[in-house]
Amino acid sequence: MSSAFSVYGDNMRKIIDVSEHQKEIDWVKVKQETDGVILRIGYGDDDSTQDDKCFLYNISECERLGIPYEVYLYSYADSDAHIQSEIAHIKRLLGGRNVRVWLDLEYRPAQKYWRKAVEAFLKAFPDGGVYSWEWVFTDILDGIDCPRWICAYGSNSGKPEADYKPVLSCHGWQYTSKTRVPGINGDVDMSEWYGDFAEAIQKPTAWREAVVAKISSWEGYNERSGQHKAIIDGYNAYLPTAVKAGCANYSMKYTDEWCATCASYAYIACGLGYMFPVECSCPRMITLAQKMGIWQENDGYVPSIADTVLYDWDDSGKGDNTGTADHIGIVIAVNRDTFVVMEGNNGESVRRRTMSVNGKYIRGFITPKFSDNDTVKETVNKKVYEVSKTGTPNKSVCVKWGLLKNNQKVTPRLQPDESAKPCSFAPVQPLTRIDVYDYITTAKRWAYCRVNGKYGFILASSISAYLRTPKQSIDKVVDWVLTDDFGTLETRRKALTALGYDYDTVQNAVTERVRPSGSASVRLYAPRFWDNNPEYFGDETIFIDGKQGAVFDTGMHGSLAVSKVKALNLDSIAIILTHPHADHTGCTRDMIDALPVRHVYLPNVDGIRKYQKSYAERMDGIAEHCKKHDVAVTRLKMGDSFAVGSLAVSCVFQADADKLSEHDNHHFVNNMSMVYRVTIGSWRILIGGDLSAEGILQMMSKGVDYSCDVLKFFWHGDRGGIKTAFANSLKGVQIAYTQYEKKEGKGNGRADTYNLLRNVGAFVARAYEDGEISIDFHGATAKLTTSLGVTRTFVKRQTAYKVSLTTKAKSDKGSGLLAIEPADYSVAEVQALKKAGYTVLAYLSVGSVSDERPYYKQLEKYTLRRLDGWEHERYLDVCETAVQEWAVNQGMKFLNAGYDGLWIDNLDVYEEYPSDSAYKGITRILSALYPHGYIMINGGVEYVSKAIANHARIAHGVTQEEVFSRIVDYSGSGTFGAQTGAQSRAYQKYIATALSNGMDAYLLEYTRDSKIKDKIVQYGTASGAGYYISEDVDL
Secondary structure, X not given: OOOOOOOOOOOXXXXXXXXXXXXXXXXXXXXXXXXXXXXXXXXXXXXXXXXXXXXXXXXXXXXXXXXXXXXXXXXXXXXXXXXXXXXXXXXXXXXXXXXXXXXXXXXHHHHHHHHHHHHHHHHXXXXXXXXXXXXXXXXXXXXXXXXXXXXXXXXXXXXXXXXXXXXXOOOEEEEEEEEOOOOOOOOEEEEEEOOOOOHHHHHHHHHHHHHHHHHHHOOOOEOOOOOHHHHHHHHHHHHHHHHHOOOOOOOOOXXXXXXXXXXXXXXXXXXXXXXXXXXXXXXXXXXXXXXXXXXXOOOOOXXXXXXXXXXXXXXXXXXXXXXXXXXXXXXXXXXXXXXXEEEEEEOOXXXXXXXXXXXXXXXXXXXXXXXXXXXXXXXXXXXXXXXXOOOOOOXXXXXXXXXXXXXXXXXXXXXXXXXXOEOOOOOEOOOOEXXXXXXXXXXXXXXXXXXXXXXXXXXXXXXXXXXOXXXXXXXXXXXXXXXXXXXXXXXXXXHHHHOOOOHHHHHXXXXXXXOOOOOOOEEEEEOOOOOOOOXXXXXXXXXXXXXXXXXXXXXXXXXXXXXXHHOOOOOEEEEEOOOOOHHHHOOHHHHHHHOOEEEEEEEOOHHHHHHOHHHHHHHHHHHHHHHHOOOEEEEEOOOOEEEEOOEEEEEEEOOOHHHOOOOOOHHHHHHOOOEXXXXXXXXXXXXXXXXXXXXXXXXXXXXXXXXXXXXXXXXXXXXXXXXXXXXXXXXXXXXXXXXXOOOOEOHHHEHHHHHHHHHOOOEEXXXXXXXXXXXXXXXXXXXXXXXXXXXXXXXXXXXXXXXXOOXXXXXXXXXXXXXXOHHHOXXXXXXXXXXXXXXXXXXXXXXXXXXXXXXXXXXXXXXXXXXXXXXXXXEEOOOOHHHHHHHHHHHHHHHHOOOOEEEEEXXXXXXXXXXXXXXXXXXXXXXXXXXXXXXXXXXXXXXXXXXXXXXXXXXXXXXXXXXXXEEEEOOOOXXXXXXXXXXXXXXXXXXXXXXXXXXXXXXXXXXXXXXXXXHHHHHHHHHOOEXXXXXXXXX
């Protein structure tokens, strides 16, 4: 593109450029004051922490309001690797948008590389431009033909100064950084603009805006008023045209589900039906989108406005969602970590919904090509296989059988196609037995099944399949329970009963399998009560320590609360109360009457007695009831501590009643809640009743140590119970749970409060959506499960770290993470290491296989080239489903054998064979293993960096070898040196990225040099990273 035009052309415009430094902008006002805007996309490498925090909000507002925009990236590139990473950074955030990109060259230490950086940048973005000083274009970039945006301020008075106008032809002259524009707080950069600006995106942007405006104009249309009929009528009128493009020839009725129809008609009504997979069925719409090349399979994709999102309400949240689509909507706004969707048939109306980027239930996206330059980053790779050898499904041999997964209800099809005619028999209910006779793979894998004597096709992903053999041993059934979709609690009971196994026998064996021998574990159990009666609500957390229990608050649940605790079959129970309100104490007397309660702990009520005597008397009444039943009573004050079995309980805070501003309402009693910290080994759980804003501020101002790993939401998760400053002070909290009896949402749905804890890295478990909550604490591991199938494993962060792969570790007293080669250890030896204090990780190479491994023959046909310097090791093709299944099974084998987690190696295969399929293959493996144990990744910088940028949950920690040291020679015990400065800085940046994204990070170093050792120790201490230093090349 030539940049030869007059500097002082007649079409001069005023263009501003903005970044997160301008904070939140009122774009409605800005639109009236400027001709366009250049948005900072971020700075430096493709690292999500270096994204401009306001970019997604800014770009969505520009697109919504029709403000012409271009984007820029502030460059730090000083090498080929860095400029390529910066290019990837730009592409990731643009998400396929066709817009000019500017490379900002101001970082002078990289000046020697600027010419190469620009050449690489223009190769990736042929229409891109460069921002810098005028001398850069004459002295460094001479001869490179590209749009120029020149910075020359003069006195920086806020006005253009003629003496400083560029001599070179340019698109724009940035003449000041001190302009004021209505809608923006503070100063902003301003440029005179002489060249074309955003012309390439105007028509596509207008089309996107038209679609958004059209569906938004229908907001509130509903079935009750009959307004939805206009949408259905419009769709049916267009149907003959759509059928020619592959749409099913089905005329919609007013009583049909109409979400897909609404999305289709939004495009039709804008004259854009030709670019959209018009359909009234969500699954068929996906099939058409795949054929058109506009289907985006990646759940973590950041959409643009007018893209279409499809949902699968049965999504487990584990890995990529590949289930059946249930619902659809059109994206109307994109914010930082969320996007807003307008949906037809949402509660029989056109309504909006806010979704998290890479959130649960996302099935995928339809990304229409609004211009010739629009691209789809990823499409489905279709492989079609013949059914058996004859092309006819096999009916003679049942190859597998299993159960339809929990929470799935499917209608078998006559053909392996979601749009095919359904079989004549009724939909298959969850946990129904399925006999599988054959498989066929089209866009998805289908099972040819017999159900109740009739045949049809069911998506293979809907079935938990097991080898068809006679009734299995209990050990084999335990393997199934731990690796397949049996769910938990009642779901598991139903599944095992359907298969003909005794639930109690199997569950006892499961408990023994997962509980390491010689060491006890403690369970936190948070039941829910409102399923049958909404009046049963409140708080109740039960700790189970062998046959001993501690009940924190008793809720207002009548006999149901008693039965929940009674079912635990405890020999001794202690009750600990936070404050006198009935939803926390209502069932205390019933428990004392019916259960083996030995001790009741009551909070100090002197302050409450002074202002609300009746509530203090309620506690007095409980104390009297205890005396009648010979139950011990202890009145607690702040600073007291006591033990219940292996639980250490401390009273960390109670407010000063006289210093609270309100004394005559329920907020006062809430704020008098005692805050308890329960300590189990190294784990700390904070329970504070209904403490709310004023009480929290008192606690924070007094310098109380309320740090915790697990938080019971104060005041049922109400906005008054968690404030931003308090949430931000809870660094290190890993789990926050609530028994609130309503669905998450805005207002009373507590979404804002829950997000405060999510923002500091906590996993939020909600009894309403997730079911009854259990957390098993054992050593450094906490495993969370819920009755509706949520599973997560958490590990207490440790700096102690040791890798012992070729020499056997001793089972004397130790601590921290220990990675070992599982082939060298028996189950008993692993348990001995755990008993000694280690968190034990099993070595598992996911990206390569040695020909000395016993399973090499099984994987040989999937191997690639040999690893440099390792004659027995070959890379594995992680794109292959068989490799992915093997890796998951191997990992689960180790976890079921008692290992706390896995030490994953050789993900550098992604650097050797980079592709979307390889990335997805590795992600599927790690996402499947992540909930079941601590996942540590050794190396794999390129893959892990991309996974972090995509917000994928794939690992708890990373290890990087040779950050400060370097292996010079592998012979003998090894020769070592110091790592190069550039490589060391790159690795340190990677470690910092992992830490800032909530992951643990460890250094694995090889050196005998005391100075290098000192440097490693100093870095670890300053950064929070753990480290292991080996003086031998063989670990």
